[in-house]
Amino acid sequence: MSYLIATLVALVLFGPGVSGKTVTGLFGSEAARQEKGQFITKFMYQGGSGLCVCRLDNSALAAEKESRLLLYQDMMDSDLDDLSCHERLSKAHFTVRLNQEEHNQTIPRQAFPTAWQVLYADRHTCEEGAVIPSHSDLRFTVLLFNADSAGNPLDHFSAEEAGLHGFYFLLLLAYFIACCIYIQPLYQALKKGGPMHTVLKVLTTALALQGCSALCNYIHLARYSRDGTGIPLMGSLAEFWDMVSQVSMLYMLLSLCMGWTLSRGRKPQSRPLQWEQSPASTAVAVGGVVTQAVLLLWEQYSDSESEHHSYHVQQSVAGLLLIALRVGLALLLASILYQIISTERSTLKRDFYLCFAKGCFLWFLCHPVLVLMSVVFNEHQKEKVVTIGVILCQSISMVVLYQLFLSRSLYWEVSSLSSVSLPLTMSRTNHRGRY
Structure with a gap:
């Protein structure tokens, strides 16, 4: 039993982590091309005053790469996988052009809790076979908020986590x-x-x-x-x-x-x-x-x-x-x-x-x-x-x-x-x- 418990400790503590609703990482052109839009996170908005905030460390590089954040409302992964690259990018309900250090995107009022996916894309995403310039990847921080009890977008909990x-x-x-x-x-x-x-x-x-x-x-x-x-x-x-x-x-x-x-x-x-x-x-x-x-x-x-x-x-x-x-x-x-x-x-x-x-x-x-x-x-x-x-x-x-x-x-x-x-x-x- 002691060997089994030791194995459980190692696998649980050193296994893959989960992404929170404050997501940090790198926007990569290569990853965006392979996935037809780099998956960032998923969040379930409810009620009104939902907010998506994106912060960048290098806004000039983001503008040069024509970087953008894509938000999809209530779309299954299978629905997006069946689309071509250009169709997939055009299906986004909101497109946020990343040319500043911080961008705020308000989410319209939800009649009932709805899952939203956040993807990243740039001008190299759908250029199959083209050489991607050797730019460094973009470091980002994405914050997703629901409305709190006072109606302000300050609640990090997704709808399925509330309570x-x-x-x-x-x-x-x-x-x-x-x-x-x-x-x-x-x-x-x-x-x-x-x-x-x-x-x-x-x-x-x-x-x-x-x-x-x-x-x-x-x-x-x-x-x-x-x-x-x-x-x-x-x-x-x-x-x-x-x-x-x-x-x-x-x-x-x-x-x-x-x-x-x-x-x-x-x-x-x-x-x-x-x-x-x-x-x-x-x-x-x-x-x-x-x-x-x-x-x-x-x-x-x-x-x-x-x-x-x-x-x-x-x-x-x-x-x-x-x-x-x-x-x-x-x-x-x-x-x-x-x-x-x-x-x-x-x-x-x-x-x-x-x-x-x-x-x-x-x-x-x-x-x-x-x-x-x-x-x-x-x-x-x-x-x-x-x-x-x-x-x-x-x-x-x-x-x-x-x-x-x-x-x-x-x-x-x-x-x-x-x-x-x-x-x-x-x-x-x-x-x-x-x-």
């Missing part, structure tokens, strides 16, 4: 309040140990990692709201902590269910769903974890323009395989738990298994279900619905599992162990003789 900053603030507030309330009993349970000590440690670690991911996202978006760039390292760390939390939870759930099933012939029926370190169960758990980790990394980097979100709606091959993996694992655990429940006579034990199943299925199926439900939402709402929904559902799933394993009555009936080894039990001396 995420406030969500992470409320999530962190909820984590802080819950931590203040439950940290002491949880610490006592972990300190006492018991048969579910490893499960509680993994649950605590996964929940703490989700909190770290939320904190990093909040810091990144707080900075982003001021400069449109944010702290990309924080965004990458947020994705990394979330991925580690995901693989930790998967390893725990597979170890509990598969370990009990593979060793059911020699494990006492009074002690089901406990961590099993047999080679077969470990191999199954590690295989599932590695597969999910590879698909998570592939999904994160399959689209270099995607923002720092841990859950994406785009229908990439990696995303579809990840959804299929989660559905398949949910079906696998459902078959295992069905076998357990169908042979169990105790009502309390069946309730324990059913509650455990609810927590597992909520954790596995929330992403596939929300992606399926997102088709009914508008384009600018899909990413937010999936991101917010999955984080909330998986947090609820962890709370359900916490409540289950820390419950004294059901936990006692399922484990049938001495009160000496149970966390959060009654006094040892007062109740030792009752069981």
Whole structure:
């Protein structure tokens, strides 16, 4: 597991970055010719007072090259790819001639959020075969703004990102309040140990990692709201902590269910769903974890323009395989738990298994279900619905599992162990003789 985590760190932190809504870089004639217009960024404007600002370091060179910025409203990449070079440039809704150090282009009022693409072109873009003079590339800064609450163009957030900053603030507030309330009993349970000590440690670690991911996202978006760039390292760390939390939870759930099933012939029926370190169960758990980790990394980097979100709606091959993996694992655990429940006579034990199943299925199926439900939402709402929904559902799933394993009555009936080894039990001396 340590090698897997080290690999995740390297790939997340040193992988390709994403472009913010303050975009800096170089306008290149060669790149513009190859792409029939150099792609700069994409932004979703909403409401009125939208603004696109372009700043240049060498306006004289830009005027000599007849440089211009092209803005396309609500046009898919496939629509532009089918056009010839001259047709593509003529389809721009706005053309900004770059002959000054700073240019401001106002975006007309949008009845509903609309995606705009920004491309660069110059007089060499459509001259196929012609020699491009050995000019240096143009260094630029492009800023894109939506209207803020006061109607002024100062909001760096695109329409599909609006509201995420406030969500992470409320999530962190909820984590802080819950931590203040439950940290002491949880610490006592972990300190006492018991048969579910490893499960509680993994649950605590996964929940703490989700909190770290939320904190990093909040810091990144707080900075982003001021400069449109944010702290990309924080965004990458947020994705990394979330991925580690995901693989930790998967390893725990597979170890509990598969370990009990593979060793059911020699494990006492009074002690089901406990961590099993047999080679077969470990191999199954590690295989599932590695597969999910590879698909998570592939999904994160399959689209270099995607923002720092841990859950994406785009229908990439990696995303579809990840959804299929989660559905398949949910079906696998459902078959295992069905076998357990169908042979169990105790009502309390069946309730324990059913509650455990609810927590597992909520954790596995929330992403596939929300992606399926997102088709009914508008384009600018899909990413937010999936991101917010999955984080909330998986947090609820962890709370359900916490409540289950820390419950004294059901936990006692399922484990049938001495009160000496149970966390959060009654006094040892007062109740030792009752069981």
